[in-house]
């Protein structure tokens with residue numbers, strides 16, 4: 099067995115129906131931070147639910163019982179991939195909704211004497227909900243500002259903001275604009291010393307590196323399954339002692355069920371059932387790359403994700419190298435150290451909309467704008483945060499040939 103094989107792109111693409119329509123696929127898809135292609139195993143599970151079991155789940159009849167079993171399986175598979183108990187996961191409609199519900203529930207642990215630290219680098223989903231919580235409770239909203247040049251967060255600034263009044267710290271694992279990875283382990287350890295809870299937004303991190311929640315042990319961690327090759331759901335992990343300290347947002351008779359405490363919406367049955375396909379995708383990829391193994395799903399997911407991550411980084415490095423020679427400004431780090439393959443750039447000569455259109459003309463999908471991290475772009479002084487940056491966001495199914503096409507277009511536009 100090769101302990102560190104390369105990612106087999108042909109195999110990967112065979113697992114995604116998006117590539118089956120046209121081989122080799124012409125559209126180069128670099129909009130992945132917005133939402134990824136969906137793995138075939140997920141689509142199969144979704145179709146199966148809709149065709150065989152689209153009924154009220156959990157009943158005495160065989161068909162209702164089967165629907166419930168499929169939903170339980172989707173939840174359990176996701177929990178196993180993350181290495182956490184199934185009841186610690188809330189499977190809501192989106193991360194925006196999950197964080198909003200979590201913030202409302204946090205009124206139980208925040209009062210007018212409390213402070214809530216929120217990073218300016220975050221997507222608005224992990225800022226606005228906390229600002230509203232502070233307005234309602236009288237707590238102090240403390241913005242952990244980014245560096246005005248680089249858009250980066252610094253731990254030394256975080257240390258200055260921390261004190262005994264801080265009850266919550268809300269920070270992104272990786273920026274959805276500049277791709278930098280934040281030291282959430284250190285943030286969590288420092289916050290704990292002051293008795294504060296930590297809410298980590300992993301939406302932009304999880305598609306590049308499957309989160310190791312079991313190792314990280316945050317108070318809350320969220321990501322969006324529709325960006326990790328699955329259905330349109332927000333996955334929210336909450337540590338049991340944290341969830342139990344909060345004001346439940348479910349129907350009163352469901353309060354004793356940990357997995358329902360933060361579920362303010364009714365579950366999307368089919369989308370939850372389809373998560374079982376994500377487990378199949380990781381398992382098939384592990385088998386393909388490493389051979390048969392009795393390792394637990396969580397270890398397999400980490401091993402496969404490491405291959406994906408290396409592949410993306412190997413593709414992204416030449417793009418950054420080429421960009422360093424071109425008349426574009428990269429926001430964030432201009433090499434692969436401490437970042438994910440998610441590049442934000444702008445030009446003095448062209449609007450970001452023009453850059454995006456030039457790429458689209460060559461059948462390359464890469465969007466522009468502030469991607470709801472508007473405060474970050476305003477803080478680094480971008481002239482027009484609505485036009486924003488051109489974002490080139492990789493997934494593990496991208497190819498070197500696609501990157502060459504991106505480089506050629508950007509070089510031509512100049």
Ligand SMILES: Cc1ncc(COP(=O)(O)O)c(C=O)c1O
Nearest residue numbers: 192193194221223274301302322
């Ligand atoms: C970093 C980050 N956080 C949160 C969100 C919100 O996720 P959702 O679309 O599931 O509400 C996004 C969406 O793009 C994001 O990129």
